[in-house]
Each structure stands twice: as structure tokens, then as C-alpha cells.
Amino acid sequence: MNRVPAELRYTQTHEWVRVEDDGTVVIGITDHAQAQLGELVFADLPDVGVKVNASDEVCVIESVKAASDVYSPLSGKILEVNEDLEESPSLVNSDPYGDGWLYKMDPADPDELSELLDADDYSHYMEEDED
Amino acid sequence: MLIFEKSKKGRHTAHHRSEAMGDCSDIPKHFLREEPLSLPEVSELQVVRHYTQLSQKNFSIDSHFYPLGSCTMKYNPRGIHRMASLTGFLSRHPLASLSHSQGFMAIAFDFQEMLKEITGMKGVSLTPMAGAAGEFAGVLMIKAYHHARGEDERNEMLVPDSAHGTNPASAAMCAYKVKEIPTDSQGNLDITALKKAISPKTAGIMLTNPSTLGLFEENIQRVAEIVHEAGALLYYDGANLNAILGRCRPGDMGFDVMHMNLHKTFATPHGSGGPGAGPVAVNERLLPYLPIPMVDKQNDHYHWLTEKERPHTIGRLSTFMGNAGIIIRAYLYLRLLGREGLARVSEYSVLNANYLRKRLQQLGYTLAYPERRAAHEFVLTLKREAKEFGVNAMDLAKRILDFGCHAPTTYFPLSVPECWLIEPTETETKEELDHFVEVLKDLRREMKETPEIVRTAPHTLPVVRLDDVKAARELDVVYEWAH
Numbered sequence: 279m280n281r282v283p284a285e286l287r288y289t290q291t292h293e294w295v296r297v298e299d300d301g302t303v304v305i306g307i308t309d310h311a312q313a314q315l316g317e318l319v320f321a322d323l324p325d326v327g328v329k330v331n332a333s334d335e336v337c338v339i340e341s342v343k344a345a346s347d348v349y350s351p352l353s354g355k356i357l358e359v360n361e362d363l364e365e366s367p368s369l370v371n372s373d374p375y376g377d378g379w380l381y382k383m384d385p386a387d388p389d390e391l392s393e394l395l396d397a398d399d400y401s402h403y404m405e406e407d408e409d
Numbered sequence: 410m411l412i413f414e415k416s417k418k419g420r421h422t423a424h425h426r427s428e429a430m431g432d433c434s435d436i437p438k439h440f441l442r443e444e445p446l447s448l449p450e451v452s453e454l455q456v457v458r459h460y461t462q463l464s465q466k467n468f469s470i471d472s473h474f475y476p477l478g479s480c481t482m483k484y485n486p487r488g489i490h491r492m493a494s495l496t497g498f499l500s501r502h503p504l505a506s507l508s509h510s511q512g513f514m515a516i517a518f519d520f521q522e523m524l525k526e527i528t529g530m531k532g533v534s535l536t537p538m539a540g541a542a543g544e545f546a547g548v549l550m551i552k553a554y555h556h557a558r559g560e561d562e563r564n565e566m567l568v569p570d571s572a573h574g575t576n577p578a579s580a581a582m583c584a585y586k587v588k589e590i591p592t593d594s595q596g597n598l599d600i601t602a603l604k605k606a607i608s609p610k611t612a613g614i615m616l617t618n619p620s621t622l623g624l625f626e627e628n629i630q631r632v633a634e635i636v637h638e639a640g641a642l643l644y645y646d647g648a649n650l651n652a653i654l655g656r657c658r659p660g661d662m663g664f665d666v667m668h669m670n671l672h673k674t675f676a677t678p679h680g681s682g683g684p685g686a687g688p689v690a691v692n693e694r695l696l697p698y699l700p701i702p703m704v705d706k707q708n709d710h711y712h713w714l715t716e717k718e719r720p721h722t723i724g725r726l727s728t729f730m731g732n733a734g735i736i737i738r739a740y741l742y743l744r745l746l747g748r749e750g751l752a753r754v755s756e757y758s759v760l761n762a763n764y765l766r767k768r769l770q771q772l773g774y775t776l777a778y779p780e781r782r783a784a785h786e787f788v789l790t791l792k793r794e795a796k797e798f799g800v801n802a803m804d805l806a807k808r809i810l811d812f813g814c815h816a817p818t819t820y821f822p823l824s825v826p827e828c829w830l831i832e833p834t835e836t837e838t839k840e841e842l843d844h845f846v847e848v849l850k851d852l853r854r855e856m857k858e859t860p861e862i863v864r865t866a867p868h869t870l871p872v873v874r875l876d877d878v879k880a881a882r883e884l885d886v887v888y889e890w891a892h
Contacts, residue, residue, distance in 0.1 A: 314826065317882035343820040350489070368878070373460035 280309040280404070283375055286389055288400035289351045294375065295394060298382075302357060303391075306379040307339070307348060307370060310404055315341040318367040323359040323381060330356065330383075331376060337380055339370065349395055354385040411888060412459050416449040422456070425870070468815055474841050476817040478786055478832020479651040479758070485676045489741045498737055503729040507712060513733065514711035518704040520690075520740040527743075527751070528667060529660025530690035534699040536731045540648065543668025543687025544579035544615075549723045550666055550691060550698040551613045551642050552583055563612040563641065569598050570824050571620040573648055585612060591798045592824060596778045597626040598632055606637060613642040618662065619652045619784035621822045622777065623762065623830070631665025641696070642666065650674045651834070652759055652785035655752030659690075666691045675739035686735035697721035702730045757835035758785040761842060765833055768846045772853060777825045786832035788825050795827050798856040800863045802827040805852060807874060808866035812848040 282288070287295045296304045312318070318325035320340040321344065330336050330350045337348035359381045362369060370378035395403060411637060451459075455842055469475070470482055471476075501513055521533040537543040555563045566580035569590045576589040588606050588669070593599045598616070614636050618626040626632065636643050645659040645667035651674050657665050670677040673687035679685055691699060701722045702713040713730070716722060746754065766787045770776055777788035791802045806816035806829065818830035833842060 317878045319878055340881075342881060344823055346823070367882075 280313055281375070282308070282310075282397045282401050282404075284397045286375070287351070287394035288403075289349065289394060290403060291349045293348060293351050295351045295391070296375075297391070301352075301385075302382055303352060303385050304379050304382050305311045305351060306374055308400075309374045312371045312374045312378070315346060316371075316380060318319075321360075321363040321367045321380070323363065323372065324356045326356050326359060328356050330354065335394060339367070348380060348394070349385075352383065352385045352390045353387055354383040356381055356383050357392050358382040412449045412451060412456070415451050415455055415459065418450060419607070420450045420452055420840040422451070445474045468810065468870070470538045470815075473690050473813050474833075474837065474845055475815040475816050476831045476845070478817075478834050479673045479837050480648055480818070480832060481673070482679070483651070483673070483676060483834040484836040485738075486677045486742070486745065489676070489738050489745065490678070493734060498734070501733075503733070511711055513737070514704050514713075516737055516740050517730070517733075518706050518711055520736060520743070521704060523740070523743050524669065524688060524690055527653045527654065527658065528669070528690040528715050529658030530667070531692050532696045532699050532703075533688055533690045534701070535686070535688045535736055536702065536726045537668065537687040537689060538727045539683060539685035540573050540668060540670040540673075540687040541579060542726055543689050544575055544644075544646065545582055545669075546643050546687075546689045546700050546723060546726055547666045547668055547691075548579050548583040548585070548613075548615075550689070551644065552585075553698040553721070553723055554642065555612055560640070563610055564684060565608070565610045566612055567603070567606055567614040567636075567641075569614075569616060569620070571596070571598075571622050571822055572615055572617055573621060573646055576615040576617075576644075576646060585889060590614075592620075592622070595627075596620065596622045596781055597627050600631060600635070602629055603632065607639045607641065607784055609640070611636075611639055612642040613644055613665075615644040615646060616664075617649050618659070619649045619786075621649075621830070622788055622825070623783045623786040623832075624778060624781050625652075625784050629662045635665070645833075648673065649785065652755055654697040654755040655748065656755050660692060664692075666695050671735050671739040675742045677735045677738040677742070678871065681736075684732050684735055686732045686739065688731070688736075698723050700726050701723060704730075716730075754835045755785070758833075759783070761833040761835065761837055762787055762831070764839075765831060765842055765845065768832075768842075769849060772846070772850050774849070775782050777828060785834070786830055788822065789829045789831065790825050790827055791829065792827040794856060796864075798860045800856050800860050802829055804863050804866065805829075805856075808852060808855070808863045809845075809848055810867040811869045812851075814845055814848055 289306065292308045294306050294308050298304060318339055318341050322338040324336045330353065332351065332353045333349050335347040336350040338345055339348060360379050362377065372378065422753045433638045470484055497512060501510060516630045517535060521535060521616060524533045525531065537546045555561065564586055565588050566585035567588050567590050568580065571592045580587050590606055591599045591602050616626065618629055620626060633643055642665040643663060645664040647669035650669055666689065668689050671677055671688065689699065698721055701719055702715050704711055705714050743751065762783045762785050765774060766783050769789065775790050775793055777790045791805060795801045802819050806846050809816060820828060821830055865871060
């Protein structure tokens with residue numbers, strides 16, 4: 279079974295969001311998403327400093343099966359991207375909630391966070407999606 | 410083994426040219442090489458065997474069942490190639506005078522007329538040299554149309570999630586913002602989502618019908634109404650035209666503009682990357698914008714239509730007028746089939762797809778849309794097999810190679826997990842289809858009893874399972890000898 283850490287928030291498009299102590303957020307794709315995609319071979323990350331809206335396509339990640347878009351769960355400004363993925367995109371597979379994070383951002387609207395799924399909702403959503 | 414590795418110093422093949430032809434004594438000495446060329450030194454028979462054996466490693470439609478279908482390569486009748494290779498066609502230079510080009514231009518003109526008839530459209534330009542170039546031309550025409558009406562604020566293109574990947578790319582090339590429209594549970598475009606997405610900013614929608622799910626869009630008339638009421642246009646991606654040839658026409662469904670892939674539907678040989686041909690067809694609205702040149706006929710004399718006669722054109726997309734060789738082949742294909750033959754193409758392609766679909770369902774495979782009749786292709790989802798037996802869609806695709814069947818499209822459309830997209834096309838016999846069914850029947854047993862064999866397939870081909878990740882990450886196609 280794919281892991282769904284309780285402390286994170288999720289989207290129906292299989293991204294996760296972690297809120298840091300300083301109010302910034304870290305974003306990645308879920309264990310379920312990486313398992314569906316298979317081993318990643320390339321991650322095209324956004325430019326630092328760019329402002330994005332929630333549900334904008336911000337990254338393209340490419341596995342041996344397909345290239346997929348990653349949608350930003352929140353609006354805000356991109357602060358940092360995970361440079362390690364350039365050399366080792368498969369970090370997303372081996373550690374999707376840790377070293378395989380995609381980008382950090384400064385969220386523009388704290389209310390958007392409450393619209394995201396919590397771990398229970400996301401687990402239910404995945405089960406329904408399976409059938 | 411490379412032919413260089415078969416080389417033995419001093420071995421050679423008898424000269425095939427006379428001494429007189431090979432006389433190079435008039436070349437100044439300082440232009441001559443000091444070292445001989447580094448060519449393999451092999452006998453004639455070694456050369457013949459080497460390349461014959463290489464050709465035997467091909468896994469192709471000429472040798473195997475090939476369910477990638479018309480979207481990739483269907484069978485190209487040999488007679489067409491022979492006729493298109495007549496000296497008169499091959500030797501015509503694109504800069505030849507009009508009076509020396511009347512034969513080819515007659516073909517191009519008649520072919521434009523035939524495509525109008527097949528698509529139900531009012532005008533055709535043969536200029537685009539590939540499907541993607543056709544899409545680009547089509548979207549540019551949509552843009553030109555809105556611009557002429559002073560509606561430049563329309564900057565959004567709607568694309569269903571069941572569309573071809575090139576559609577959003579073509580829209581983006583023309584500076585449109587792409588909005589994705591989801592598919593409903595029956596595989597049709599989600600009308601509620603469409604109504605929500607459409608606005609005064611919508612320039613158009615790009616649809617493939619039947620969609621990449623192999624399903625005929627049942628609400629196409631409703632979709633056309635909604636889109637036209639909003640002042641936007643409908644683009645038809647002709648990739649799946651094989652399913653409806655001679656049976657129904659995009660023009661009648663309400664589409665304003667479309668492209669066709671001559672190299673797919675109209676059976677001309679191509680490898681991925683070309684040569685291709687992607688003519689565009691339009692209704693009245695977009696007639697002024699068609700790319701040039703086009704062929705016109707006056708008093709039994711053919712001439713080019715250029716910027717002069719067509720001032721509103723989006724312009725030229727190729728140096729001359731498209732891929733002449735492909736256009737000739739597609740024309741011959743239509744002439745060989747005729748109106749009835751063309752309808753038989755779609756009838757048999759749909760019949761073959763539905764026969765396979767039903768047989769595979771009976772074997773226990775899961776159809777992505779079991780309640781829907783398929784068009785010329787259908788989608789299986791192998792997620793149950795992946796869960797139960799630990800073999801995924803790719804493993805199974807590799808395993809059928811061992812039984813002489815080419816793999817179908819895997820992991821596309823993206824909206825169906827662990828999927829196969831199967832398109833047998835119209836030219837397969839029932840015996841071939843039954844063979845494919847038998848292979849998949851045996852495979853069900855194998856998945857249960859010896860899944861490891863499936864997971865590590867293929868076992869009988871010259872190249873076994875490749876490391877996909879390594880190939881994508883550390884591609885190195887230079888032979889070690891040359892490093």
C-alpha cells in the first residue's frame with residue numbers, strides 16, 4: 279500500500295504540500311503518483327521567482343512510461359527548486375516525501391490550503407480512483 | 410556485430426566499375442588522401458549476408474501482426490508505391506514550368522476535390538508536410554479568423570484529456586493558453602465541464618473523433634452547438650479518420666477546420682519522423698486563410714494559387730507545395746479504392762477492432778469502456794493483472810513479441826491506467842486476429858503459472874529487455890569501437 283503521511287495536505291492530482299515553520303510550503307508528488315509513473319528519467323522544474331496560480335502546470339516529470347504535468351496545489355511565488363533532481367530524478371521514486379521534493383513556494387493565499395485534502399480524504403479518494 | 414568487426418585486412422570485393430570510370434588521374438595531387446579510407450574490408454558475399462541478416466531482424470508490418478494501427482503504420486499496398494515511382498513523377502522538378510507540371514497538378518487538384526468530398530469541407534490545401542504542421546496551420550487559421558473579426562481577446566484553446574498530445578502543443582505554438590476538458594464515465598466529452606470552461610475568451614476546441622479512447626463522441630452535435638454559440642470554432646484532428654472514412658464526415662458533424670494524415674489514413678509508408686503530409690480542410694468561414702500554394706483549374710489548365718489570388722492566407726508552410734510523393738500515393742490509394750472501397754476500409758477496421766475487443770473480453774481481459782462499442786481501436790486496462798500477477802502492461806507487451814505479435818500502444822491514453830490501445834486495422838484477416846487471441850489466451854495462463862517469464866520477456870528476439878531508464882538517462886549510441 280502506498281504511504282500517505284498524516285501531516286501533509288494533498289490534491290486530487292496527486293501532489294502533496296508540507297507547511298514549514300516559517301510559513302513557506304514544500305511541494306512534491308505522492309507515493310501513489312510515483313508508483314503509477316514508474317522510474318523517473320527527467321524533471322522539468324519551474325523557474326525560481328515565478329508567480330503561479332493554483333492548478334497551473336508548473337513542472338513536467340517524465341518516466342519511462344509517460345510525461346506528466348504537475349499542477350501547483352497553491353498560488354504563490356516559487357522560492358527554490360530541488361536541484362538534485364537534475365542528476366537523480368529517481369529520488370522522486372525512492373523518497374517522494376523527502377529528498378524527492380519538487381519545489382518550495384511562498385503561498386499567496388493561506389485560505390487555499392484549507393481547500394486541499396487531508397491524509398484521510400486523499401486515501402479515500404485513491405481507493406475510489408482504484409475501482 | 411558491426412560490418413567493421415567482420416573486416417580482414419586486404420580482403421576486398423571485385424571492382425564493379427570500369428577502369429575508365431575510375432580514372433582519377435586528373436585530380437591534383439594535393440587534393441588526394443594520403444591514407445586510404447577506413448572502410449570495412451569484406452567480401453561481396455559477406456556484405457550481402459550482413460545486410461540481409463540485419464533486415465531479417467526487422468519486426469514490422471511486412472512480417473508480423475502489428476496492432477499499432479493506422480495511427481502509426483497500416484499496410485501500404487505495393488502497387489501504389491510502384492505507380493508513384495514512375496519516372497514521370499520522380500523526375501518532375503518542383504521548379505519545372507507550369508506546362509511541364511500539368512500531370513502532377515491535375516493529380517493535386519483532383520486530390521483536393523476528393524478530400525473535400527471525404528471530409529465534407531469547402532476547401533483543401535495540401536501544403537502542410539506533416540500532421541503537426543497541419544495542426545499548426547489549422548490553429549493559425551482559427552487565430553486569423555478571430556483576428557479578422559476583431560476578437561483578439563480569444564486566447565484560450567480547449568483540449569479534451571482524450572486528445573492527442575500534439576493538440577495542446579499546436580495550440581501553445583500559436584500562443585494559445587490550453588484548457589483541458591475532462592472525459593465523463595462513458596468516455597464522452599464532459600458537457601458540464603465544457604460549458605463551465607467556455608467563455609468569450611475561447612478561440613476553439615480541438616477534438617479527435619473517434620477519440621484516442623477509440624470511442625465515437627456521441628455528443629458531437631451538442632458540443633458543436635455549445636462551441637459555436639460562444640463564437641468559437643471546432644478543430645478536428647484527423648488522426649483517427651480511418652474509423653469513419655466514407656461513413657460520416659467531420660464537415661457534417663459541425664467542424665470548421667481539420668487536418669488529415671496522408672501518411673497514416675491514406676496508406677503511404679513512413680517512419681516516425683516522416684516523410685508525412687498533413688493537408689488541411691476548412692468550411693466557408695476559414696476559406697480565405699488556407700495556406701498556399703493550392704492548385705486551381707481554369708479551362709482545363711492547372712495553375713497555382715498564391716499570395717496574389719489569396720491575400721488573406723496564413724502563408725506558406727513549405728518551400729514548394731508539400732510532400733509531392735506522399736500526395737501522389739494518397740491519391741492513388743483513393744483511386745484504387747473508390748467510394749465504396751473507402752467505406753469498406755472503415756467498416757473492416759471497425760469490425761476487426763470490435764471482434765478482437767469481444768474475444769479478449771471473453772478471455773477475461775478488462776475493457777476500459779465495456780459498455781461502448783469501439784470504433785477502429787479499443788482500450789484494455791491491465792491494472793487487475795498488474796495487481797493479481799505482478800505483471801504490468803509493458804511486460805505483457807514485451808512478451809507477445811516472443812509469439813510474433815508486435816506490441817500495441819502501451820500506457821496511452823494517459824487517462825487509463827496500465828492500458829493497451831489496440832488497433833488491428835482493416836487489412837488483417839480473421840486468422841491473424843484469431844492468432845493474436847490465442848497468444849493472449851496462453852498469456853493468461855502464463856501470468857498465473859510463470860509470471861517471471863512474462864516479467865523478463867522478450868526471450869527470443871535479437872534484443873532482449875532493455876534498461877529503459879538507462880537508455881533515457883545515459884543514451885550512448887556510439888559504438889565502443891568508435892570511442
